Amino acid sequence: MIPHLLAGLAVLGFHLSGDQADGLIALSRLLTFVGSLSLLSATLLLLPEGRFPRGGAAAVVMLLGLPWGLLQWSFGEAGAIALLPAANLAYLGFLVMLLVLYRQDRALFSALTVFGFWFLLVFVAVTITTTRIATLRLVLPSLSHADLLHGASESLLSVSNFLIAFGVYRRLQATRVRPSEPACWSK
Structure with missing residues (x-):
């Protein structure tokens, strides 16, 4: 949840700048994506061993997600905008995995x-x-x-x-x- 907290602080910095520091909004989007990806990966590690290795699934999520997120962020505002739907999707995956854990x-x-x-x-x-x-x-x-x-x-x-x-x-x-x-x- 630390990346989510840092994302919130970046948004506060954006507001303190008089809504002029657009780089802080892009940084906030990247941190939100990283936070949601991290929550999903951490939850995958909590799943009991079964049909797939849980550590492998968490590693794949991070190894594919982080470079993609950084690449999107490097494209500037247009790329950073793409991070929000991806962050929402990763957060939804986190919630679904928590539901799976809860049912087990x-x-x-x-x-x-x-x-x-x-x-x-x-x-x-x-x-x-x-x-x-x-x-x-x-x-x-x-x-x-x-x-x-x-x-x-x-x-x-x-x-x-x-x-x-x-x-x-x-x-x-x-x-x-x-x-x-x-x-x-x-x-």
Whole structure:
């Protein structure tokens, strides 16, 4: 998630520049792509060994995705624009792989983590709505040009990420082995 955080900071830098530093928007798109690709690869590593080697699948995703993303980014604005749909596709793959993991062993995810992932739908709905307001009503090129609307929708993503991370943290704390107790996922 660190590349996603850095992408958000690049967008903030873009706004601090008075929306003039277009290179920061291109960098933000690249970092968003790298972040989504990394989440997908990390989730592939969590899958149980089966029909395909999970490490090999994660390596293929990164070895094909990273050079492609860097190549797109090197083409400037037009190439950087292509990174957003690719980032969305990689993020969708990440969510699908999490669903596969959840169906295989529900004990891996706390209720708070599951709620955090469902809360992503709230973020998506609000982002779609605010994008329409920014582009159709305010006649701006994108949501990133409407600071208040963009910040409001992105704050919901921050809430979702916090719920997911805190749920994982609580699950890890519950599974720590204490000397007098056996390890158990159901705590």
